[in-house]
Structures are given as structure tokens and as C-alpha cells.
Amino acid sequence: MKVGLEIHVSLPTRTKLFCSCKARGDEDGPNSNVCPICMGFPGSKPALNGKALEYAVMIAAALDCKLSKLTSFVRKVYFYPDLPKSYQITQLSDAVGKSGKLELSTGKAIGITRIQLEEDPAKIIRGDEYTLLDFNRSGRPLVEIVTDPDIRSEDELRDFVAELRGILYHIGVDINEELKADLNVSVDGGERVEVKNVTGIKALSDALKYELGRQNALAGKGQEIKRETRSFDEASMKTISSREKESDEEYGYIYETDLTDYDISRLHVPKPVIPGRIAKEYAKRYKASEKAIREQIMLSREALALMDKAKGRHEMNEIIKGIELLKRYGRLQMGYASFEKLLEAVSTGMLIDEKTIGKIEKGESVGSFKRISDAEIDDSIRKMIMDNEKLLKEYGKNNKVFNFIVGKISKEYGVDPRHVSDRLKAVLDEIAK
Amino acid sequence: MSGSIEEFHSKKAGDGYYERLEAELKKLNAELHAFNNITLLNTGGYPFSAKDNLCVEGVETTASSRILKGYVPPFNATAVERLLKRKFTFIGKTNMDEFGFGTFGLNSDEPARNPFNREYVTGGSSSGAAVATSVMKYHVALAVSTGGSISAPSSFCGVVGFTPTYGLVSRYGLLDYGNSLDKIGIISRSASDTANVFDLIRGPDDKDSTSVSEAPKKEKAKKNLFVIKELLKGETQSYFERFCDKLRGLGYAIGEVSVPDIEKAVQAYYIISMAEASTNLAKYTGFKYGYKNSGFEKGYNEFFTEARSNFGVEAKRRIVLGTFVRSSSVRSKYYDKAMKVRALLTSRLSKTLEKGNIIIPAMPILTPKIEEARQMDSVSVYKMDISTIPPNLCGLPHVCFPYDYAGGMPIGAQIIGSHFSDNGVLEFVQEWEKTFKYKFKYDVGAL
Ligand SMILES: [Zn+2]
Numbered sequence: 001m002k003v004g005l006e007i008h009v010s011l012p013t014r015t016k017l018f019c020s021c022k023a024r025g026d027e028d029g030p031n032s033n034v035c036p037i038c039m040g041f042p043g044s045k046p047a048l049n050g051k052a053l054e055y056a057v058m059i060a061a062a063l064d065c066k067l068s069k070l071t072s073f074v075r076k077v078y079f080y081p082d083l084p085k086s087y088q089i090t091q092l093s094d095a096v097g098k099s100g101k102l103e104l105s106t107g108k109a110i111g112i113t114r115i116q117l118e119e120d121p122a123k124i125i126r127g128d129e130y131t132l133l134d135f136n137r138s139g140r141p142l143v144e145i146v147t148d149p150d151i152r153s154e155d156e157l158r159d160f161v162a163e164l165r166g167i168l169y170h171i172g173v174d175i176n177e178e179l180k181a182d183l184n185v186s187v188d189g190g191e192r193v194e195v196k197n198v199t200g201i202k203a204l205s206d207a208l209k210y211e212l213g214r215q216n217a218l219a220g221k222g223q224e225i226k227r228e229t230r231s232f233d234e235a236s237m238k239t240i241s242s243r244e245k246e247s248d249e250e251y252g253y254i255y256e257t258d259l260t261d262y263d264i265s266r267l268h269v270p271k272p273v274i275p276g277r278i279a280k281e282y283a284k285r286y287k288a289s290e291k292a293i294r295e296q297i298m299l300s301r302e303a304l305a306l307m308d309k310a311k312g313r314h315e316m317n318e319i320i321k322g323i324e325l326l327k328r329y330g331r332l333q334m335g336y337a338s339f340e341k342l343l344e345a346v347s348t349g350m351l352i353d354e355k356t357i358g359k360i361e362k363g364e365s366v367g368s369f370k371r372i373s374d375a376e377i378d379d380s381i382r383k384m385i386m387d388n389e390k391l392l393k394e395y396g397k398n399n400k401v402f403n404f405i406v407g408k409i410s411k412e413y414g415v416d417p418r419h420v421s422d423r424l425k426a427v428l429d430e431i432a433k
Numbered sequence: 434m435s436g437s438i439e440e441f442h443s444k445k446a447g448d449g450y451y452e453r454l455e456a457e458l459k460k461l462n463a464e465l466h467a468f469n470n471i472t473l474l475n476t477g478g479y480p481f482s483a484k485d486n487l488c489v490e491g492v493e494t495t496a497s498s499r500i501l502k503g504y505v506p507p508f509n510a511t512a513v514e515r516l517l518k519r520k521f522t523f524i525g526k527t528n529m530d531e532f533g534f535g536t537f538g539l540n541s542d543e544p545a546r547n548p549f550n551r552e553y554v555t556g557g558s559s560s561g562a563a564v565a566t567s568v569m570k571y572h573v574a575l576a577v578s579t580g581g582s583i584s585a586p587s588s589f590c591g592v593v594g595f596t597p598t599y600g601l602v603s604r605y606g607l608l609d610y611g612n613s614l615d616k617i618g619i620i621s622r623s624a625s626d627t628a629n630v631f632d633l634i635r636g637p638d639d640k641d642s643t644s645v646s647e648a649p650k651k652e653k654a655k656k657n658l659f660v661i662k663e664l665l666k667g668e669t670q671s672y673f674e675r676f677c678d679k680l681r682g683l684g685y686a687i688g689e690v691s692v693p694d695i696e697k698a699v700q701a702y703y704i705i706s707m708a709e710a711s712t713n714l715a716k717y718t719g720f721k722y723g724y725k726n727s728g729f730e731k732g733y734n735e736f737f738t739e740a741r742s743n744f745g746v747e748a749k750r751r752i753v754l755g756t757f758v759r760s761s762s763v764r765s766k767y768y769d770k771a772m773k774v775r776a777l778l779t780s781r782l783s784k785t786l787e788k789g790n791i792i793i794p795a796m797p798i799l800t801p802k803i804e805e806a807r808q809m810d811s812v813s814v815y816k817m818d819i820s821t822i823p824p825n826l827c828g829l830p831h832v833c834f835p836y837d838y839a840g841g842m843p844i845g846a847q848i849i850g851s852h853f854s855d856n857g858v859l860e861f862v863q864e865w866e867k868t869f870k871y872k873f874k875y876d877v878g879a880l
Contacts, residue, residue: 036506036507036508039721040716040721041506041507041721041722042488042494042496042501042504042506042608042716042717042722042723043487043488043494043506043508043510043605043606043607043608044508044605044606045604045605045640045641045642046642047639047640047641047642048642075712077711077712077715077756077759079715079718079733079734079737080733081720081733084716084721085715085716086715086716086718087712087715087716250760252711252712252756252759252760252761253759253761253764254708254709254712254759254768255613257612257613257643257709258604258609258612258641258642258643259642259643260642260643
């Protein structure tokens, strides 16, 4: 099987792509953030939002694309009520970026064909007897990410989306709510089927699952898989044939000569942050779990910033633990000086709760940072077991007994119960031997 | 300011001037159809008109197309806005070939009439702008040229038509024909009026990304001129040769250059302009402005197809041909090749322009009668643009001005300069005006 994606990402710019209307603000009511430009009035002309171009360049750079020296736009002509000019301003051969790649967590690279900047059409709201149009959405900036047909399984699809989401998150783009994608799926011997307008990360995976099942079933029966466009119906979780043929021929692409060529090389954009790559590197260099690092930094700028400062100065596993604690209590904004204190506390193995973190933030003492050695804890555990042989017999049958010991000892020493739990398992295993 | 603008202000129009002007124009317009509508705004200043494809806030703007009947733009074109800010008085929207599609001014429901003789064409597509200029004593017209829409009517109506370097005047508020070719220019009765107004409307505009910040060069008329051999033929040839002799007498050196494939410019121009036009006209679906269907209960395809039946014949032809040349199976054969011809011609002409300006006849024929022009098939009409297309296709500044009269009808020549030599070509025409007096049949608004 071969799967390729065309993902539409909505950019978080304040204004629209070619006019100064608010890009967000649906709370203002339908058709309130509009002007002659995004309504396509005769005589109006687009003026490119430089911020949107910067986002597109950052995305292209983060996906290892070759950046076009000069980027330009084209008109894609088709008649549809949501398209005020009857053409969409988009990009083609001089798109912002080309020939890039995204590395999955498995290390496999998925090719990126193209990164292009384009305008969103208006929103169509269909009723039984009517159709409504909301032009608030018309002209919002989108980046389309087109991949090569390199994805080979559902797992890879999920992996791809997770990595992409992390990369976009660190650029400042959240695709959790706004992800829209077209899915190109083909199985061996079959034609390529395009599943259009899939919304949301979960639907994307569901649509692929259904489409693969459908195509494999046809192939299994020796039936032909036709080249077609389908749409995904979320209610029934099925893809449905759209019975519409679209080809590039009909779009009649032509240069958008109301815009000029834009020199991307003159833009100063920050170096891309690729969290998956960072996780790999730190795991190797600081001997920690890649998965654990990935989990902490993928969707958290603050976590990554703290980790970046603390790495090399503290144990990576303790850094991870510290970040985990801050996440649990919603305290990721903690300054670095306090974070260092927290790491000191973590290194003692002491019990850290919300109160402790509060004290650290206020610069108050949290008691002695003397580290209680594992040997000391182990001795206590052994003593407790020996004192009450019944407990040992109950082990394995009764969780309550286990939790009782953990609770008692972690309280006695003021140590993290998870740490005590780890020690208790070790001691019991030793005794069982 | 020198010229008629200064003269107008020094004479001080008295009470009731604008009312009388409006009444007189309306009366004459019933015969000449120079204006699609006469609406006075901002009275008290020097009168200007805008071609009906330039947006004027609150004033119906149709580009002479039925499909835009009733479209009242909520904003001003930048060029219009800049003149209003400088206290110019807007007097109305001038007639034109629908969306700028035409050489003779006949592609309009009510074509404008040539003030020298109503049996003759005005030229197009800025037909009304040239007629209004020819009949009004104090007035400048904002006009638009894509492939010759300023030069052709200026030549046939005996006025001064200036098409600037592409990008010097913002196109914001222009109902586009071919975006890479459209230029807003000025039609007036003298090159000095044009130079003055040009200084007010030119300059970069955030609303038009293709407007440039470079200013036109400060320069005088160049003494070295070149004619293009291939364009010296047809009815106007003998008149033009006599004109060249006159120029030599005035101290100009006139050389000859050959551009063998110049007729390819016509093909390239029509391919590019039609391709662009077919996308620009796609937005007219009768949906949000202009001509409105009743019957929103119809399917969208049916609805807009019905609305689009209101395009005129020439507009429909250009939509069909333009859509065809954009289709991917033939794009490289037509559109891409046309772009190459354009680039080649630009570099070829630029080389000559390094050595001096180019002077050529504006039109290959003397002013035809309306009936004669109506008999011509569309390809023959397109070929009439052979002299006006090269500077337009290459974005070069040029001025069309009267140099002679044949049977009472004016004949125009074009002076072409290199990019940003706008002042140089206007200076040339100012020099010419010192030795040659233009004729006009009317002087509406004279003080
Ligand atoms: Zn807008």
C-alpha cells in the first residue's frame, strides 16, 4: 500500500492572508470580518501578509525543504459558491518549499513534496432547504503540506501526524483542532483513490482504516479498484464515492500577476525546533528513554526550554521527573532557578507534592535535601516484612498490603511513593529468589 | 503647475460653473455617449473623469458590461483617490469597450461617437475618455491601457494619451483585464497637463503589490529616434514619413531598426491577455454584486451560467479562448511560448531604447467609419493593434499624440521610451506641441 497526504494547516496570524480583516473571531458573528478583498469585489487586490509567509517558511525549513529563492503564486480556477473570485490564490511550482522530509519516531523518513501557502475559501453551511455562506473564513491563511506516497501503514500515519503536530506546535501552529487533510491511498495493483476533506486527527486514521479495508477486500475478490475521489463520512465511518472527476487540466493554473515574486532568502526566521530529533539526540547523549523525553517536550515549549537549560547539569531522568511534576500540577511556567531547586529535591527522592512545589516557587525551605539512600529504604522494607511474615504470604494476592507498605515507608522518610514502590518490588523479587 | 490646470485656476470659475458644465455635458453626451454616467463629486477643482473600469466610491462602475449593471463599489481606485485628495473634481465615468476588449470602441451597448465626425469610430477601449478630452476645454481623463486602449482612441480622437511604465501607477480599484499588462494612464489635451497629473497619481501603494517605489527618471527629450521598419506600412505610412521629415527639420536624428518577428507580439499579447482575462472574469457570477438573477433556489451551476450569459460577444470569445490556452495540455504550446516572446521582445526593444527613443505610427490605418469597422472580422481587428501592442506588452512608457490631420480626422504617432523614461517621452511631446497646434471641435467648459 501507498499513502500520501495533503494536509491543510490554518496559520495563527492576526489578519487574513491578503487583507487586513481579522483571521479569527467567529464570535463576531457570520460575515462580519470581511472586506472587498476577501469578498472578491471587482477592483480589489490582494496584498500578502508577511507574517503568513514567515510561518510557511518556518514550516518548510522544519520539514527540511529546499526553499524557493523567489516564491510566487498562481490562480487555481474553479466555480464554487464558497470561492468569491472563482479562483483560489495558491502556489505550485514556485511554492515556498519543495523536496523535504519528516522523520518518524522509527527513524523512517517520509518525503515532503511541497509546502505551499494559500487562501481558505468561505464556509458553507448546508441546511435542508438552504445553503448559507460565511466569508469570515474566506482568505484565512493556510499552509498545505503535500507528502510523497511514502506512508505504509496506519501506525506510520499516526506516527507522521504526531511528529508533524510536534514540529508545528513548536512553530506556534496547533493542528489539533484545525487539521484538514486529503488522503491518497492505493494498494498493490490498484489505482490511486483520493479521500477528500477529512477533518481531525482521529478521522484521518479512521478514514485510512476504512479505505484500506475496502480496497483490500476488492483486491481480494479480484475486483478492479478505480481511480476516484471519495469523501469520509464521520457518522458512518465510511468513505463514499464523490462521483466527481477533477484534473489539473480543469483548474487552468496561471500566474497570479497581482502579486510579485517574494524573496524568501531575505526573511529572518528562527532556526526550526524539531522535537523528535531533539528527543533522539538527548536520549543518546544523556542516556535516558527517548520515549519519555519525547512525551515531555513534544507539545510543550516550556518543558523543552527547562530541559535545554538543565541538560548536562542534572541527570536526564531527574529532569524528566521534574518536568513531569510541573506538568502534573500545571506549573510549567516555573523559572529556571526554582526548577534547579526542584531538581535538587527530586534527586533526594523525597516526596514532592503541590505544596512542595509552591514552597520552591516562593523560595521557602522544603526541608533537608539529604538524600535517603536506597539501602536505607531497602532495610526498612525488609524489617517491615520480617516483622510481619503474614504480609509476605499475602503478596501477589492482595494489592492493599503492597500499597500499605509503600504508604507507610514513603510517609516515614518523606520519599516519593513511586520510588518506594520500585524499591519494594526489588526487595520482594530478591526474597522470592 | 503650467498648462491648462494653472490657467483654469487663475481664471477662477465663477458661481454656477459646475452646474452649467454638468448640463452642457449631459446635452452633448446624448449625442456622443462619452460618459456612462455624469456625476459630479468634490466640486470646486479641476475636472477629471475616470474610465468606467475604475472604481469610484458610491458611483456605479460597470466597465460597460451588463453583468455589472448596478455595481456600486464601496471604495475608490487609488488613482481616483489621489486626485480627489488633491481637490480635483470628479465629473463622471467614461464609456469603453466592455472590460477593455476592443480596438474601435464598438463593444459597448451604446458606442461613443467621434467628435470630429460621428460616422467614424473613436477607437478603444478608452473611447469615452478620449472623446471627453476632445470636447472639454479643462479636463483630464484617467484611462487604462492593456494593449493599446489609450493610444488607439487618442490617435483617432486627436488627443494626448499617455501610458506609463508598468507599476508606476497603482492598479488598485481597476476592474482587471490582464493584470500583468494593465496600466492606468492619462488622456489630456497637452503633455504638460499629463505630466502634472502623472506626478499626483504615481508612486507606490500598499494595496497594489506590483506598484513600484522607483520614481521615473528626470530627463529631457532624447534627440536620437528610431523607427521600426516593419511598422511603416499601410494607409498612414506617407503621413508618418512626412512627419519624420519635420522632426529631422527640428533637429532630431531618425534611425531605422528592424524587428522581423514583431507580428508575433500580437499573438503573444492576445494569448497572455486572454488567459489572464478569463480568470479575471470568472468572478462575475451574478452572485454578490452587479447583475442579479432572481432565483437563488437554482443550482449554483445553473445560476451562474445564466448570469454569465450577460457577457457581450467579445467577452465570451476571450473567456473561451483564454480558458483554452490555460488548459494543461496546451499551456506550454501557447501560454509559456507567449511569455518567452514577451521576454525576448522586451530585451530586443530595450537594446534599441538604450540609444534613443522609438517613434512609430499609433495605428496602421486612418480612422475608419463605424460601418467599415463593424465589417471587419475579429482577427483583422486584433491586427490593428500591431503598433500599440509592443510597448504595452513590454511595459514601456509611451505617449500617443496628434501629428497631422487627414480629411479633417487626426492621426497619431507614438513615442516610446525605456522603462522609467516617462518624463523623457512626455518632454518630447511638450517639445512637439511648441511647433504643432492640436485642433478641437468643442471647448465645453471654456472660461
Ligand atoms: Zn478582508
